Amino acid sequence: MKYVPFFLLALLIGSACSPSAQPEVAVVPQPARLEVKKGAFKLSSSTQLIVSDEGHFGNEVTFLQSTLEEMLGSELSSTEGPNQIELIYSAELSQPESYQMEITEDKISLKAGDAQGIFYAIETLRQLMPADLEGEKYATEIPIPLLAISDQPSIAWRGMHLDVSRHFFSMDYLHRYVDLLALYKMNKLHLHLTDDQGWRLEIKKYPRLTEESAWRTFNNQDSVCIEKAKEDPRFNLEPKHLRERNGVTEYGGFYTQEEMRELVEYAQSRHIEIIPEIDMPGHMMAAIKVYPELACTGSAGWGKVFSTPLCPGNEKVYEFVEGVLIEVMDIFPSKYIHIGADEVEKSTWEESKACQDLMVAEGMKNVEELQSYFVNRVTDFIKSKGKEVIVWDDAIHPGVDSSLYVMYWRNWAGGVQNRVAKNGNPMIYTPGNPMYFSRLDAQMYPIYHFEFFGNHYPEDKKYLAYGLQACVWTETVPSEALADAIIFPKLLALSERAWSPREVHNWDGFKERLQSQLLRLDQLGVKYSYEVTKELMTFLQVDTVNQQIGVVLESELVKPTIYYTTDGTEPTTESNLYTGEFYVSGSAEVKAAIFENGQAKEPILSRKVDYHKAIGKKVTYQTPWNTAYPAGDAGSFTDGLRGGKENGDGKWQGFTNHIDVTVDMGKVQELHSFSASFLQNIGPGIFIPDSVIVSVSIDGENFQPVLQLANDIPRDQKGLIFKDFAGSLENTQARYVQVRAINGRRAFIFTDELVIN
Incomplete structure (x- = not known):
């Protein structure tokens, strides 16, 4: 749907079309219960609309009429016709947002117990109509499949985020964003309104925030975009957000309070709650530039890692924060206010007399407790106004209020999720991988699963x-076209994961239904990116009963043709045709590829698979792993699950010291061979160890070295590099195997499995 306020809806003038008489069912998200029957309901402008809503569905009736007007060329009739659509209020449907739909040859019944539910029923009905009617075409008659649906969400918070601070987005784009979220039954829009790079919301008490801090000269992120635009015009800064001032080009923009109120009202009509984020005490450079007294240093700047924050030892800071938040809460009726509290540079607090005096007065031991003091004080103020508070997981330090809603994003940092849970905070899951939508080529499979x-x-x-949300950070997303390409169609995978119950999730079915949804997005003018990679994904299932490993191959393509080998040779059409999970006993190197027209398509998958004698055996750690990369904790090295191409995939265990572990094989036995894989990627500081030393023992106390393997990969060799350290254990009789990997650079080293046979 185009952004058209209800009071301005007019007849869409277009050319009539004749959709296929064979309607399809390609709804996203998949309903909880769906029964498709043979035949079709014939919708036309003569169809009678009956409203039995007891006064509950006024806006939704208007929305239904406007939707059908754009598809039929006129509204539905109020007089008796050849068939009927009826909207029914039913108090029996008590679960929020739930609905029922029944379509017979002569009647469409939409039933719900609240306005949200009937709205989602209408959006489902809309998706049952031909996609080409979303454009400028209309039809005099629309066939709709006969079916029965009973549907409700599995997750209450189904959110999307948009960072409008790093790069700015127009009101028209935000309205269309709301429409698209509603179409796919998302119900939260989290707007990141302020950051170091720009202040985007008018605050009347502090006019300089938008008069000056809504604009900037080009920064380093803009420079990256300008360089990328040489190859891809979607990275161009949009001219509508540029201005000339005193002979200098500036980038920026802001939303007036009147504009934002109208957007909030529009979103409410689509049953989307807009949650504002005013990030504090860090990420406040835009405010500190014009009100420098808010910082402990009296100026905007950078600390060791992040920008200089607000000064929690200065009472005027709380006057500023409360003044801003009073206006924010007046604009946004949302139950929630997001205050960020992430990535706070605390070095200036350690040097501030005001902060140190406050810490002494309050009995605080460190600046982490000072951050908790700031968060709790702002939280108390917001809750006094009847609102709830959301923070990023960085805010959870000792003493933080357990009633805060926490957006858990640092899934790459070990223990964060459990620490938040221990504190008792409700969590909205926004894990950086896979829920930060930032890459054009990111895959949907990990989102869906x-x-x-x-x-x-x-x-x-x-x-x-409590909820699930994806985030769109816009440091290098300067245009609406690029934002579309990054968000869609990944949003649809998120929609189905968040709405549909797990028992109806079907990856292959989703990929097929997605094809119809892409046609709908085309008609809606969405500049999505669906350059589907031919890369295969591998999933391993360890079967300890039959002592084998099941191998599952997945792809983003619909029903690809895949051939594979298990002996390390390149696959051809004479190799094994993949028809589903296959099993490997012992060790194998699986190679597989998608084939089109008899030719293998790059990239060719290569994955080691090993069912070895150490699977399931106890591992004792003499040195600990780095808590940011725990993989499967103490069982990681003997779980049979080899890692992929990313050190953060949950299979590679990371260390910043030497690796020193001992595997208990359970009994004395003859040991023949050892191997372990390591990876190198010097950009993020990951290196292959200098050497690997394997020692064996019968009693677990007296160890004898039997294998020493040296690294031959140069430390300065760039790119992603894998190396196997493998050799003979000389048929030694032993029960315990000690493995030491020497971390010569004291950087990160990663390995995934200790293969012992």
């Missing part, structure tokens, strides 16, 4: 999982 809880998450804390 996202799991909330890690291996050791406490069972009695699972109730704290």
Whole structure:
């Protein structure tokens, strides 16, 4: 749907079209229960609209009429016709946002117990109509499949985020964003309104925030975009957000309070709650530039890592914060106010007399407690106004209020999720991988299959999982076209993961339904990016009963033709045709590829698979892993799950010291061989160890070295490099195997499995 306020809806003038008489069912997200029947309901402007809503669905009736007017060329009739659509209020449908739909040859019944539910029923009905009617065409008659649906969301918070601070987005774009979120049953829009790079919301008490801090000369992020634009015009800064001032080009923009109120009202009509974020005490450079007294140093600047924050020892800071938040809360009726509290540079606090005096007065031991003091004080103010507070997970330090809603994003940092759970905070899951939408080529599979809880998450804390959200950070997203390309169609995978119950999730079915949705997005003018990679994904299932490993190959393509080998040779059409999970006993090098017209397509998958004698055996760590990369904790090296091409994929265990572990094989036995894989990627500081030393023992106390392997990969060799350290254990009789990997640079080293046979 185009952005058209209800009071301005007019007849869409277009050319009539004749959609296929064979309607399809390609709804996203997949309904909880769906029964498709043979035949079709024939919708036309003669169809009678009956409203039995007891006064609950006024806006939704208007929305239905406007939607059908754009598709039929006129509204539905109020007089008796050949068939009917009826909107029914039913108090029996008590679950929020739920609805029922039944379509017979002569009647469409949409039933719900609240306005949200009937709205989602209408959006489902809309998706049952031909995609080409979303454009400027209309039809005199529309066939709609006969079916029955009973549907409700599985997750209450289904969110999308947009950072409008780093780069700015127009009101027209935000309205269309709201429309698209609503179409796919998302119900939260998190707007990141302020950051170091720009202040985007008018605050009347502090006019300089938008008069001056909404604009900037080109920064380093703009420079990156300008360089990328030489190859891809979507990285161009949009001219509508540029201005000339005193002979200098500036980038920026802001939303007036009147504009934002209208957007909020529009979003409410689509049952989307807009959550504002005013990031504090860090990420406040835009404010500090014009009000420098807010910083402990009296000026904007950078600390060791992040920008200089607000000064929590200065009472005028709280006057400023409360003045801003009073206006924010007046604009946004949302239950929630997001205050960020992430990535706070605390070095200036350590040097500030005001902060040190406050810490002494309050009995605080360190600046982490000072951050908690700031967060709790601002939280108390917001809650006094009847609102709830959201923070990023960085804010969870000792003493932080357990009622705060926490956006858990640092899934790359070990223990964060469990620490938040231990504090008792409700969590909205926004994990950086895969829920930060930032790459054009990011895959949908991990979004669709996202799991909330890690291996050791406490069972009695699972109730704290409150929502699921993806984020769009715009440091290098300067245009609406590029934002579209990054968000879509990944949003649809998120939509189905968040709405549909797990028992109806079907990856292959989703990929097929997606094809119809892409046609709909085309008609809606969405500049999505769907350059589907031919890369295969591998999933391993360890079968300890039959002592084998099941191998599953997945792709973003619909029903690809895949051939594979298990002996390390290149696959051809004479190789094994992949028809589903296959099994490997012992060790194998699986190679596989998608084939088109008899030719293998790059990239060719190569994956080691090993069912070895150490699988399931106990591993004792003489040195600990780095908590940011725990993989599967103490069982990682003997779980049979080899890592992929990313050190953060949950299979590679990371160390910043030497690796020193001992594997208990359970009994004395003859040991023949050892191997372990390591990776190098010097950009983020990951290196292959200098050497690997393997020693064996019968009693676990007296060890004899039997294998020493040296690294031959240069430390300055760039790119992603994998190396196997492998050799003979000389048929030695032993029970214990000690493995030491020497970390010569004291950087990161990663390995995934200790293969012992």
